[in-house]
Amino acid sequence: MTFPVQRNEFSKDEENNAHFLFRFYIYQKERFPIFGHGLLVAAFSFSAVSYSRICRGSTGFVDWKIFATGIFTTVTLFFLVRIFDEFKDAEDDAKYRKTLPVPRGLVSFRELMIMGVIVTVAQLLLNLFFFPKMLLIYAVIIGYLLLMGKEFFISDWLKKHQFWYITSHMFIIPLIDIYASGLDWLLANAKAPAGLFFFFAVSYMNGIVLEIGRKIRTPEKxxxxxxxxxSMLGINKAIWLWVFILIITLVLSIAASVFAGYGKTAFIVLGTIFVLCVIPAFLFLEKRTEKLSKIIEYASAFWTLAMYLTLGGGPMISKLLFE
Incomplete structure (x- = not known):
């Protein structure tokens, strides 16, 4: 396998010739902000475990060694998704997105591959040591990730059918969610609660909320x-599609709340979150500014984080503190 050296007019010698750790710091800041993504994935994992335990009527939380290992695995799995995307999108990035770290030579494909191998080995060893039971789910995730990296061997078709491209790639999120929730029910030798189906569905739709929300732009951008x-649908259709996906996710989150036995308070919280998030969308329809498009992107992240905390994280914290 050859790894061509990437350089273009946006390359900066002072960055490209720096120590790897400095270059990786810049890379993660631009492509996978460890703090921001880590916080979101930690909330995602905590909520998945919490929701499972609440649905099963279990008291307390899983052992923190198990949870810490699980968080490392889930965060680094999403990092692997980013690395795979760098290889998968290399041609388009080099042609159309020259300011990105890889096309401008900040990090090389060889370095990305080495990081991917190190992360995968660390995941395998930690899971093998702490909970070998989780390796089957882990293997399914890696298998699906490999298929994503090859665009399911129908790359040209998927590029022409964006709906199927997005819907097929988003399945990686509930798969990782199954792993996270399995830190509870699978390791406890229990049957997965029925409500998890709706929780996984919320996770899947959250991924689509994030995907659409970050790709709503003003014409000049x-x-x-x-x-x-x-650009594909026009501003009006894109906004209404995003709102429609929020509505579907809201309905699924209400169903998940019912299965968990939450009361009216949860419904009020979910409804309030929905209203807060759709406001910038309607403002953008009236005044199409770059600032409002960024607020929609932030609202997508807020929505996702709020969904997880409302369905699992918040109720579990309340139980741990007050019961």
Missing amino acids: EFEGVLTYT
Whole structure:
């Protein structure tokens, strides 16, 4: 396997010639902010475990060694998704997105591959040591990730059918969710609670909320070769699609709340979150500014985090503190 050296007019010698740790710091800041993504994935994992335990009527939380290992695995699994995407999108990035770290030579494909191997070995060893039972789910996730990396061997078709491209790739999220929740029910030798189906569905739809929300742009921010939903559908249709996905996710989250036995308070919280998130969308329809498009992106992240905390994290924290 050859790894061509990436350089272009946006390359900066002072960055590209720096120590790897400094270059990786810049890379993660631009492509996988460890603090921001880590916080979101930690909430995702904590909520999945919490929701499972609440649905099963279990008291307390899982052992923190188990949870810490699980968080490391889930965060680094999403990091592997990012690395796979760098290889998968290499041609388009080099042609249309030259300011990104890889096309401008900040990190090389060889370095990315080495990081991916190190992360995978660490995941395998930790899971093998702490809970070998989880390796089957882990293997399914890695298998699906490999298929994603090859675009399921139908790359050209998927590029022409964006709906199927997005819906097929988003399955990686509930798969990782199954792993996270399995830290409870699987390790406890229990049957997975029925309510998890709706929790996984919320996770899947949250991924689509994030995907659409970060690709809503003003006309002056559209660029050739950079796929956005506003360029594909137009601003009005893109906004209404995002709102429609929020509504579906809201309905699924209410169903998940019912299975967990939450009361009216949860429904009020979920409804309030929905209203807060759709406000910038309607404002964007009236005044199409770059600032409002960024607020929609932030609202997507807030929505996702709020969904997880409302369905699992918040109720579990309340139980741990007050019961």
